[in-house]
Amino acid sequence: MRLELPASLQLQTIAVAVLSFSRGLLLEPAATKVQKHTASWRLWHVNLKFVIASQQWATIILTILICCVPVAILHWGPGRHPRERDVFLYDGTISYPLGDDSVPAWVAWVIPLILLILTVLVGEFVLYKPLHANITNAITTTLHFVIDALAAFIVAILVQVATKSAVGRLRPDFLDRCQPAGGANYQFKPQYGTDTGVVCTQTDIKLLDDGRSSFPSGHACMSAVFVWYTAGYFMWAIYFRHRQSVFGRFIERTSWLGFFVKDLGHALALYWILLNVGFSWAVAGSRIVDNKHHPSDVVGGFFLGASVALIFVIRATACLKFIPVYNIDTDGAEHLRGGEHGVGDNRLEMAEMGDAPPAGGIPMGSVSPQPGRANSLGVAHSIPLN
16 A cells, blocks of 8 residues: 655655755865865975975075175185274274173074074964965965075175175274284374384284174174064064954954954064064174174164165065965965965955955855955954954
């Protein structure tokens, strides 16, 4: 005997079956996508070949050829001896006693370099992690800025060494280094006047050459390069990278607490930058206290390092769009908009504008990009477009 169900019950059964089937099609790919996004941030998933190949090797090679070779010639070649300027024996500005360095040369640039690396890591792996689809893109961007900062350091060293050799300004402790012939009271005999034939009794040529290398300050220049590169990068990341405060996406600014947290984030960023600049300025001041440089030497070195750093960091932020994006699905480079857009940044910007979906398309069952919302491999991030 054939049992027939009522028409309404048949329609209800069919509707439930269709909904269950469609839900399975919509939700399973999205879940898979989010899981893959999470796994792609594991360190062993880094594609080192892509990271290395994506760097600006033409700039790196040209910097080495243009800067490292002349620096080597100036340091070990015929130009290793700086210009010998006239010596005024009754000159109080070069009559200070010779002493040790309060800040070793390696401290002047190693600590700012470490602070720079920490700043870029925080910027790419914490503040702007949603901009990167995976850890390969984040490391590629981080290495882009670190290598560029090292290139700026090399250029600044070249200019500094060449200027020291060409100018040959005497350090404040030069007479104590030179120990010129004429007795222990040579500094109190104005009749010596300006004498180009001063004979130094000091036999250490390296010590004398260093005494003629006052301008500009190498310590101030080396520390200023990394410090001002850090300041330029962090200012760009916080205030200019996406035309809005990066701290705005953590807590909505409609409440007093949200406004306070945003302002706290900006204040911490400000004082982190000032801490870096303060360290560099302290290094520069130590050179005056140690009788190694005149104040104008320190200002010149500080300005040289800062100017070179700002030129390079502005260029680095502009060239970021030329770096390819790594697609974990295809295990290769993905050029958005015909290769005009680069690592992470434009992926988020396009998602905000609704111009294009994130890499790999919009997973079925996920929220489509809308103004003020950014999708990154199935994960939505709320970012105010103020």
